[in-house]
Structure formats: structure tokens, C-alpha cells
Amino acid sequence: MTNKKPFVIAIAAVSGGGKTTITSRLLDVLPNSIAIYFDDYDFEECPEDIVAWVKSGGDPNEWTISPLINDLLKVIHDGERRIDYILMDYPFAYGHKEMKEYIDFAIFIDTPLDIAFVRRILRDFEAAAIEVVRDDLLGYLSHSREAYIHMLKTIKPDSDFIVDGSLSLADIVEILREEIERRVEVNS
Template sequence: MQNSKPTIIAITGASASGKSLFSHTIYKELVSEIGEHGISIIKEDAYYREQSHLSMEQRIRNNYDHPDAFEHSLLTEHLKQLVDKKPIECPVYCYKTHTRTTDAITIKPTPIVLVEGILLFSNPELREQFDIKVYMDTPLDICLLRRIERDTVERERTIESIIQQYITMVRPMYYQHIEPAKAFADVVITKGGKNRMAIELLKAKIRQLIIS
């Protein structure tokens, strides 16, 4: 596959649906087989807009579950560069300051590119870049429990702030932008990021793509 077009695989679903665990499990297990030259991974979160021009109060109030929160045009351009076998400088986003840092991560072209995030199917031009589209279909009550556990530990947020954001932004945006995008998926996965059968099936497909 070294001389053919890279395959871009999108993995999307609700916040805390298991998409990060699913995609990173596939990435880590395949890296041990084929090396970092064979597969790379990009987080949509890295493309949250740069907000250093806003006050911290404004940043906190922003709706991070709406498509406008992301610079999808930049992600689209970066995926096109990887398809053209050119390296990209992926932004680095800080959840505590709610903006990008001054750092960037160089991602080199690989035969397989995994992209994971909540709103990957919301932008038509971005959606066109994906060769395989995967949707993680996890019940919202499970997602909320996982989100509370994650954000209190990893992002040092209060339970009250998490629930408030969930009621006013996360859940409404899910029904408006994320759940309808399931219609664009090639594969719908249940049972979350630990669905071993789904992991093995996608890994088998990736192996097939690499050797073809």
C-alpha cells in the first residue's frame, strides 16, 4: 500500500462513547505489529479553535459541542496534505485554558490514518475525506457517567459544572448534530470502546488494506 492513497478512518460518536478508547486500542495494537510508519492517529479535539483573544469567562461559556467550536477547515486541509504524503503540524489544545498552546505535533504521512472525535461527520467537506466511517453507538446515560468520571479526574472539574454543561450543551448538541450523523456511518459499533470483536474486525480490515 506504500504507493497508493492513504486510507483515512473516522471514528465518531457522543462524548465519552468509547471512541477514544476504541481508536487508541487499535492504534497501539497495530503499532506493535507494523510500527509507527504504518499508522497514525489524530484527535479532532486538537482542532478546537484558538481562543487566546477571549477572556477566560468567555472561553468557559462557549459551546464546545457545536461544530463551530472546531476549525474543521484546517483539519480538512491537514488530511488532504497527508493524502498528498506531506507531513502536518497538528495543533495542541489545552482543556484547562480552553485554547491552543504554542506547541504543535508533527504527524508524518502513513498508509492508515485514524481520526477520532465527536463531530467528524457534521462538515460535508471533512466527511468526504474519510474512506471508512465508524460510529460508536453508546447509550447517553453511560456516556454521562463516563464523562463525570473522566472530567473530575483528568480535567479537575466539579460534578455540578459537568452536569450543567451536559444539560445545556452536550445533550442538545448530541441530538442536533451527533446522533443524526449515524446515517453517514459505514459501521455502527455497540458496547463501547471495549468491544473486542469490533476491534479485531477493524484491525483485520486495516491489515488487508496494508498488504493489498
């Protein structure tokens, strides 16, 4: 890669859509890459009630994501090591006005809601009692599904590239690798 500035890639999907897994796999295939994971941060200024936040429009700008932006800028300006790609497991694509200027390419993994939901249940409730799983299922039906739909209506159309999340992991990673390399070449 000839650019001095790393190519910043935001990867979004609904919960269970494959963001973390695909980000991790892309680290293996993109040379000189580093990942930043949104879920690693404990944001102090963010909506307390996600359901109410979504019902009021789900504006990403209601999140103060300064710690994530500060870490991103440290990586961008790190002169000690070569970094060509910064992969961000990040739910908002270009939706957050402060982060928008740093993103070069926003990807949305379009995973069917049934697949994403099953993945999330398997991931989050592996050893949970059936009552806990039942309560989560009821919560999904009564309000959480609305958050998934909100992402499909707002973040998906705001992304540069949409990949079918029902494809195999290997196929998704290969499609994204090829598209990222093509975008970098075009922007060089």
C-alpha cells in the first residue's frame, strides 16, 4: 500500500450479524492491519435505555464516543509501526458526525434477522437456564426486534458496501478482501 494514512474500515451489522468474527478474520488476510472493537469500550455518555433510544429515533450522535475516536487517532498517527488497515467493529457506519470524517469505507453485513438472532442466543446464553432464554425471546418480540429493523433502515443504506451475511464466513471474507483492495487501489 502506498498511502501513509491507514485505510479505515467500519464494519456494521445487527447483533449476531458477524461483525466481530468477520473483523477478526479480516485481520488474518489484510497485511499490517489492526482492529478496534466498539464493544471493548464502556461509554459513559450514551443512552441508558436502548429501547427508548431506538423509539426516539436512535441517533448515534447521542453517544459520546471520544475514547474510541482517541484510540483510532492514536493508531492513525502511530509513526512507529506500519499500519495499512484499521478495521473497526463499529455499529454506526457514517451515522456519528464525529467519527464520520475518519472512515474511508463502511461495510454492512446484511445477515437475515433469524440467523443473527439464533447466533446471538447461542453466543450469549450457552449455559443459561431456559427461563433466561425465554425472557430474552419475549424481549426480542416486544421491543428488541425494533432495534434490528432500525439498523436495517438507517445504517445499512448509509454504508458503502453491503455483503450477504448468510454466505459462508470464507466467502464473506474473500468478497470483502477483494472489495477493500479494490477501494484502496481506486483511492491511491
